[in-house]
Amino acid sequence: MSTTEQRVAIVTGAARGIGAATAIRLAEEGRAVAVIDLDEAACKDTVEAITAAGGKALAVGCDVSDEAQVEAAIARIAEELGAPTILVNNAGVLRDNLLFKMSANDWDTVMNVHLRGAFLMSKYVQKHMVDAKFGRIVNLSSSSALGNRGQVNYSAAKAGLQGFTKTLAKELGKFGVTANSVAPGFIVTEMTKATAERVGMGFEDFQAAAATQIPVQRVGRPADIANAIAFFTGEAAGFVSGQVMYVAGGPLN
Amino acid sequence: MTTSELPELSGKVALITGASRGIGYGIAEALIARGDRVCITGRGEDALKEAVEQLGSDRAIYVAGKAHDEGHQAAAVERTMEAFGRVDFLVNNAGTNPVFGPIAELDLNVARKVFETNVVSALGFAQQTWKAWQKENGGAIVNITSVAGISASPFIGAYGISKAAMVNLTLQLAHEFAPQVRVNSIAPAVVKTKFATALYEGREAEVAATYPMGRLGVPEDIGGAAAFLTSEQSGWITGQNLVVDGGKFLNAGVE
Numbered sequence: 272m273s274t275t276e277q278r279v280a281i282v283t284g285a286a287r288g289i290g291a292a293t294a295i296r297l298a299e300e301g302r303a304v305a306v307i308d309l310d311e312a313a314c315k316d317t318v319e320a321i322t323a324a325g326g327k328a329l330a331v332g333c334d335v336s337d338e339a340q341v342e343a344a345i346a347r348i349a350e351e352l353g354a355p356t357i358l359v360n361n362a363g364v365l366r367d368n369l370l371f372k373m374s375a376n377d378w379d380t381v382m383n384v385h386l387r388g389a390f391l392m393s394k395y396v397q398k399h400m401v402d403a404k405f406g407r408i409v410n411l412s413s414s415s416a417l418g419n420r421g422q423v424n425y426s427a428a429k430a431g432l433q434g435f436t437k438t439l440a441k442e443l444g445k446f447g448v449t450a451n452s453v454a455p456g457f458i459v460t461e462m463t464k465a466t467a468e469r470v471g472m473g474f475e476d477f478q479a480a481a482a483t484q485i486p487v488q489r490v491g492r493p494a495d496i497a498n499a500i501a502f503f504t505g506e507a508a509g510f511v512s513g514q515v516m517y518v519a520g521g522p523l524n
Numbered sequence: 525m526t527t528s529e530l531p532e533l534s535g536k537v538a539l540i541t542g543a544s545r546g547i548g549y550g551i552a553e554a555l556i557a558r559g560d561r562v563c564i565t566g567r568g569e570d571a572l573k574e575a576v577e578q579l580g581s582d583r584a585i586y587v588a589g590k591a592h593d594e595g596h597q598a599a600a601v602e603r604t605m606e607a608f609g610r611v612d613f614l615v616n617n618a619g620t621n622p623v624f625g626p627i628a629e630l631d632l633n634v635a636r637k638v639f640e641t642n643v644v645s646a647l648g649f650a651q652q653t654w655k656a657w658q659k660e661n662g663g664a665i666v667n668i669t670s671v672a673g674i675s676a677s678p679f680i681g682a683y684g685i686s687k688a689a690m691v692n693l694t695l696q697l698a699h700e701f702a703p704q705v706r707v708n709s710i711a712p713a714v715v716k717t718k719f720a721t722a723l724y725e726g727r728e729a730e731v732a733a734t735y736p737m738g739r740l741g742v743p744e745d746i747g748g749a750a751a752f753l754t755s756e757q758s759g760w761i762t763g764q765n766l767v768v769d770g771g772k773f774l775n776a777g778v779e
Contacts, residue, residue: 437774441771444735486702486762487703487706488702488703492760495761498757498759505748507744507752509737510742510769510770511749511768512737512769513771513774514766518760519760519761520760522698522763
């Protein structure tokens with residue numbers, strides 16, 4: 272593939288929030304973008320934002336934890352946009368609860384969307400990357416991977432994605448494919464809004480309280496994460512692989 | 525790159541230590557390619573002069589001196605301020621790795637020298653740029669650490685210990701200089717430069733085969749990461765140590 276040919280990127284969970292900002296940012300980088308979310312109609316705003324700016328995008332409805340749907344979605348993307356060589360595994364859900372109140376169902380849902388979803392997407396996209404001798408995979412982890420009260424399922428899944436990332440980096444490196452993970456801290460999205468509601472705070476107060484605990488003294492925006500993903504999926508980052516970058520306004524380890 | 529091909533000025537200015545060649549020079553090239561102006565430092569005046577000619581003398585200046593000399597640190601920042609009126613970014617790249625062998629028999633004066641050049645110098649430059657510009661006007665600092673600072677290496681132990689100290693210097697400065705200044709580091713594995721020749725010369729294919737990406741690093745790999753960490757694109761990233769190693773140190777598993 273010549274470098275002048277437009278690369279095809281897939282962003283899962285891209286109807287809203289970080290996923291939408293990432294899809295739009297990758298389109299600005301010149302990528303054709305497949306916008307995946309559970310409901311194809313919900314992808315309309317993201318796709319329109321890209322096409323209105325002169326970019327190329329395709330809305331794809333897909334439950335990333337369902338193997339048949341993933342296989343069909345990737346086949347459709349390859350057919351309509353071209354072989355995908357950039358994959359951003361962003362789709363995620365929250366089912367927060369303290370351990371003693373958490374149902375097995377809520378555990379499974381979170382594991383399935385994050386881990387089974389990232390696994391299935393990567394499995395079905397990797398062939399295109401290997402054929403192209405080029406690939407960029409970014410998995411969305413989270414500062415919650417370091418432990419967060421009320422998120423035993425989510426933090427385990429986000430920590431799991433870090434190991435997943437490192438193993439992909441080892442397996443796929445020789446094919447020109449890099450895999451990295453971006454771990455956001457507090458980002459203003461509908462997901463953190465739901466967290467504010469869960470803990471019984473107004474969203475503005477919740478953000479202000481969070482900002483005082485962050486060294487750069489502000490909460491994050493989806494664009495902060497999209498920018499980091501643009502770096503990891505760019506041509507210049509071809510020697511960066513298997514890394515976890517916390518984008519959190521301060522040091523986290 | 526000839527001067528006529530250079531982009532419009534970005535208005536930003538970087539001070540890059542140890543940049544007459546190798547990784548430092550690669551970073552200078554990457555920042556100039558996006559319109560920054562740079563001041564490069566190093567010990568050898570001839571090599572610096574040649575580097576500035578290649579980078580474009582309207583975009584680059586140099587100050588010669590020893591990195592650990594406080595007078596040189598102050599002079600480099602002062603000269604950058606005089607020439608360009610600001611110093612938005614500091615890249616602490618100057619480093620020394622003078623010995624090869626086990627630390628059990630290391631001359632302690634050599635250990636002190638390694639710390640002086642790699643760690644204390646970086647702090648000195650950070651203090652100077654903070655005072656002269658960044659405290660009031662903001663900016664970013666990038667420390668060049670090493671994968672030797674996050675793992676044990678058979679022959680370059682003293683260097684690794686000093687690079688581990690730089691990783692914590694990065695964390696500490698990220699806290700103290702927030703919110704005005706973001707401070708991050710880049711930890712390269714073996715990058716093909718004169719500095720690292722002993723680690724691959726005569727057996728490059730063999731060494732490269734141990735990297736998941738199947739190759740050694742080149743200065744451009746570090747330049748791209750430094751450009752990102754000194755841009756608005758990384759505006760919410762601070763205190764991080766970005767490993768740029770082609771996957772080399774992903775070795776937690778049994779193989």
